[in-house]
Amino acid sequence: MTDPNDKLTRAYRELAREEPPASLDAAILARAREGVGARQKPSWMVPVSIAAVLVLGIGVTLRMQKEEPGIETSVPTLSNVPETHSPSPAAQPATTLPEASEPAAAEPKPAAVEVAPPKVEKKAKDRVDFMRRQENVAPAPQSPPAASTITPTFTPPPPAAPSAPAARMAPAPATMAAPPAAAAGAAANAPASGAARSAQDTLQAAPQRTKREAESDAASMRDLKKSIAAESDPPRELERIAQLRAEGKNTEADQALEAFRKRFPDYRIPDEVWLRVKPR
Amino acid sequence: MPESDEQLMLAYAGGDSAAFETLYSRHKGPLYRYVLRSVKGRGEAEELFQDIWMRVVEAASRYRPQAKFTTWLYTVAHNRLVDHWRAKGLAMVSLDDGETSAPEPAAAPSAEPHRIAEAAATAQQLERALAALPLAQREAFLLHYEADLTAAEIAAATGTNPEAAKSRLRYAIDKLREAVGDD
Numbered sequence: 001m002t003d004p005n006d007k008l009t010r011a012y013r014e015l016a017r018e019e020p021p022a023s024l025d026a027a028i029l030a031r032a033r034e035g036v037g038a039r040q041k042p043s044w045m046v047p048v049s050i051a052a053v054l055v056l057g058i059g060v061t062l063r064m065q066k067e068e069p070g071i072e073t074s075v076p077t078l079s080n081v082p083e084t085h086s087p088s089p090a091a092q093p094a095t096t097l098p099e100a101s102e103p104a105a106a107e108p109k110p111a112a113v114e115v116a117p118p119k120v121e122k123k124a125k126d127r128v129d130f131m132r133r134q135e136n137v138a139p140a141p142q143s144p145p146a147a148s149t150i151t152p153t154f155t156p157p158p159p160a161a162p163s164a165p166a167a168r169m170a171p172a173p174a175t176m177a178a179p180p181a182a183a184a185g186a187a188a189n190a191p192a193s194g195a196a197r198s199a200q201d202t203l204q205a206a207p208q209r210t211k212r213e214a215e216s217d218a219a220s221m222r223d224l225k226k227s228i229a230a231e232s233d234p235p236r237e238l239e240r241i242a243q244l245r246a247e248g249k250n251t252e253a254d255q256a257l258e259a260f261r262k263r264f265p266d267y268r269i270p271d272e273v274w275l276r277v278k279p280r
Numbered sequence: 281m282p283e284s285d286e287q288l289m290l291a292y293a294g295g296d297s298a299a300f301e302t303l304y305s306r307h308k309g310p311l312y313r314y315v316l317r318s319v320k321g322r323g324e325a326e327e328l329f330q331d332i333w334m335r336v337v338e339a340a341s342r343y344r345p346q347a348k349f350t351t352w353l354y355t356v357a358h359n360r361l362v363d364h365w366r367a368k369g370l371a372m373v374s375l376d377d378g379e380t381s382a383p384e385p386a387a388a389p390s391a392e393p394h395r396i397a398e399a400a401a402t403a404q405q406l407e408r409a410l411a412a413l414p415l416a417q418r419e420a421f422l423l424h425y426e427a428d429l430t431a432a433e434i435a436a437a438t439g440t441n442p443e444a445a446k447s448r449l450r451y452a453i454d455k456l457r458e459a460v461g462d463d
Contacts, residue, residue: 002424002425002428006462007457007460007461007462008406008453008456008457008460008462009425011402011403011406011460011462012406012425012456014402014403015403015406015407016313016317016425016426018309018312018313018316019308019309019312020308020309020312020326020329021326024326024329024330025304025308027330028304028330028333028334029300029301029304031333031334031337032292032297032300032301032304032333032337033297033300035337035338035340036292036295036296036297261335261359261363262335262338262339263338263339263342264339265335265336265338265339265356265359265360266339266352266355266356266359267359268355268359268362268439269359269362274366278366278367279367
């Protein structure tokens, strides 16, 4: 670009020979190496998203279980849910059906339990198995089933289609997707012992609670999405910082501004916006 | 064939720290001199210089080669300098106004006595003339002579339009040529 024969160019090249000190080089390069390691860790968004999905999913599953025990392991219809139940360890085996009573609940079975594949054919087979067992054992209670008999990974939501893998359910907490079954199973274990007596009452209240909870979960997810969207949009993030300044939350605003600069180092803050977000 | 700056930056974003070292060695000198001649003292310059590279490191995962890497790098550097000037109470000064006086003259030769003995007379004259330039013109000159940016790229990095950038660069070159006797 510059003419090397140009007198000005030669004079400037003669003048401008400064280089950063070696200590500065070393510090910057060290930090750059650390940056590689830091980037290889999952960002904060990933664990937050996972946690949000787990919380929502567990909550939904708990309510589903209270509403209709066994609903997560079969095509749910109320007629399938038996009225009473007696413990029957013999009926335990690898099954996707919730049959255990309280004693059985205390005995966590491994997941020799069949995993219900997300296929209609498998679901139909499970239903047949369930019907067969109804002939052999007393019907299961309405209490939340034991962990051991809950399908470990795939649980179809009520009225919906076959179960989906947990990963696919991650983005749709508002649709009452089934949660990771291990967590669900573990969670179900606790209430199993006390829920039998109140099963009838909870069954009636569950639909409303489930709906309320689902709406609350959906609202939480919308807020989370809004927050994430604001932080990925520089003007909106600057507005948020300006709002913090206006509210006198200067410490929070300072931190947000510093974080903003790290995230968007090449974004130019207009003068008029700067006046509203600058440190006080 | 040596990798381009953009490829190196993407490689770094992908976890190749050696790519960053190559990138750094290519640009550290010009960027350092750009910052050094934009602020008052060497200490300030070194602090800002390090800060700029830290922003590059932290933004690596979000880097997209939509423009030349150099343009992006000097946009980050310019923004950091603007933040610095604003923090010093220069918020109301129109830093993009090429006709305003420099709010912070660059370090004069007298501030670096060891260089006085070494610098030729021409270089001294140039140094003084450069320090006396309005900030926006000085910046345009430095971005052109250090970072090899065109007027359009200078405009992109400094948030102005290409005509304004071209005008500032032309004024700066004219004044400096006069100072070194290259009319």
